[in-house]
Amino acid sequence: xxxxxxxxxxxxxxxxxxxxxxxxxxxxxxxxxxxxxxxxxxxxxxxxxxxxxxxxxxxxxxxxxxxxxxxxxxxxxxxxxxxxxxxxxxxxxxxxxxxxxxxxxxxxxx
Amino acid sequence: xxxxxxxxxxxxxxxxxxxxxxxxxxxxxxxxxxxxxxxxxxxxxxxxxxxxxxxxxxxxxxxxxxxxxxxxxxxxxxxxxxxxxxxxxxxxxxxxxxxxxxxxxxxxxxxx
Numbered sequence: 469x470x471x472x473x474x475x476x477x478x479x480x481x482x483x484x485x486x487x488x489x490x491x492x493x494x495x496x497x498x499x500x501x502x503x504x505x506x507x508x509x510x511x512x513x514x515x516x517x518x519x520x521x522x523x524x525x526x527x528x529x530x531x532x533x534x535x536x537x538x539x540x541x542x543x544x545x546x547x548x549x550x551x552x553x554x555x556x557x558x559x560x561x562x563x564x565x566x567x568x569x570x571x572x573x574x575x576x577x578x
Numbered sequence: 579x580x581x582x583x584x585x586x587x588x589x590x591x592x593x594x595x596x597x598x599x600x601x602x603x604x605x606x607x608x609x610x611x612x613x614x615x616x617x618x619x620x621x622x623x624x625x626x627x628x629x630x631x632x633x634x635x636x637x638x639x640x641x642x643x644x645x646x647x648x649x650x651x652x653x654x655x656x657x658x659x660x661x662x663x664x665x666x667x668x669x670x671x672x673x674x675x676x677x678x679x680x681x682x683x684x685x686x687x688x689x690x
Contacts, residue, residue, distance in 0.1 A: 477618070501678055510582070510668050510681030511621075556620065560676030565611075565636070570620035 471495055472559055474569035481547060482577050489542045489572045491557035497567075498560050500533055500540045505554040505571075547576045580605045584669050584682035591659060592690050599654045599685050601669030607680070609672045610652040611636065612644065614665040615684075621668065626675070627652055659689045 475490045491500065499518045503511035515524050517533035517540060524531045528551075530543040544551055554573050558566040582603045591597055603610065611626035613636075623636030627646040641663055643655040652671075656663060666686050670679040 499676065503679075508683065510670070510683050511679070512681070513678045516678060558679075563675055565623060565626065565675045566679065568621040570618060 471567045472557055472569035474555075474557060474572050476572060477570065478573050478575075480575040480577065483548055484546055487544050487547055487574070489544075489555055489574070490539065491541070491559075491569050492539045493559060494538065495559070495561065496537050498537070498562055500537075501558045501560070501566070502531055502540070502542055503556040503558065505556060506552075511554075511556055544574075547574075549576045549578050552576050580680065582669055582671055582680050582682040584667075584685050586685060587683065588686050590688045590690065593660055594658050597656050597659060597687075599656075599667060599669075599687070601652045601654065601682060602650050603652075603669075603671040603680070604650065605671060605680065606649065607671035607673060608649070609674055609677070610646070611670050611679075612642070612652070612654045613668045613670065614638065615668060616665050624654070624667075628675070656687075659687075661689050663687065664689045 473492050501516045502514045505511040515531050520535045520537045522533045528545045532541050554571045556571045557569045585600045608629045612624040613621040615621050622638045624642050625644040627633045633644050666684050668684050669682045672679045
């Protein structure tokens with residue numbers, strides 16, 4: 469059973485378009501992390517959201533934590549080829565280990 | 579530079595031939611773990627360690643062993659590898675279990 473469902477699993481769009489990736493669960497998380505993984509490398513942390521309803525911005529990337537802390541979204545504005553990669557969300561429940569989603573593979577075509 | 583170093587990065591071997599993948603971190607982190615990454619399944623935790631000499635099973639521990647004799651090192655051992663262990667493996671370290679993970683660059687393992 470996948471506790472964190474990411475959608476879509478694959479997304480291919482043109483440079484300049486906007487997109488949103490979702491990370492959903494029926495469980496409540498104390499915090500949620502987003503990672504980006506490029507080919508040949510390990511995942512790298514982008515952001516951690518902690519408070520329900522929290523919004524964090526990282527240049528053209530906007531991350532939001534749901535009010536009930538069960539879901540999160542990643543919105544990219546004016547996508548660029550450098551945004552290509554595998555995006556992973558990971559939820560933390562108290563002191564328990566992280567739970568990872570299966571990832572969204574994003575391709576931005578020039 | 580803070581980093582997690584895995585070796586080897588690539589390995590092709592045969593069924594039954596014992597192998598070890600090393601992992602070392604220079605951040606003085608207490609928590610270390612091993613994951614495998616397979617298409618459509620995301621990252622699944624194999625084993626983790628809360629501190630020196632303290633290790634425990636993750637979600638998919640069968641066929642693997644680990645040890646934590648020193649804080650910085652956390653090797654993954656496959657005593658008798660089988661083809662279903664062909665995968666991309668990541669070592670990670672962090673301050674605690676739910677803290678953001680620092681990942682190595684991965685080891686691509688092929689068992690023929």
